[in-house]
Amino acid sequence: MVLVALVAIAFCLILSLARVTSLAAPRGGAGSSRVxxxxxxxxxxxxxxxxxxxxxxxxxxxxxxxxxxxxxxxLVPGQALRLP
Structure with a gap:
């Protein structure tokens, strides 16, 4: 059970990192949001x-x-949020 919880936490951390990386990537265009x-x-x-x-x-x-x-x-420190 502990092993399953550790795997789940690791998976969530990887997904969070992927989200932060994708949101922090520069986006062009006039309609870009602030980060x-x-x-x-x-x-x-x-x-x-x-x-x-x-x-x-x-x-x-x-x-x-x-x-x-x-x-x-x-929220997690270091997380990137798009702002309107």
Whole structure:
């Protein structure tokens, strides 16, 4: 059971690295999004509040999650997020 958990964690880490690498790759075109690299202690909610301090944070969080194909609001330091 422990071995299965370790394999699952390793698989998730590899997928996360692949996602970060693909999101950090330069993209051309006028419609390109900005990229934000998550720092230790940052949350999706905090990033959303900073993007639109007067807006509805829930809407911005949902938009960020959709743009970045996030299954949860948990972030990892070093993770690249596309911003609107």
């Amino acid at each position: 934000h690299v998550v720092r230790s202690g940052e949350t999706l909610w905090g990033i959303a509040r900073a993007l639109a301090p007067e807006g509805d944070t829930r809407v911005i969080v949902a938009r960020l999650a959709g743009m970045n194909q996030l299954a949860t609001t948990d």
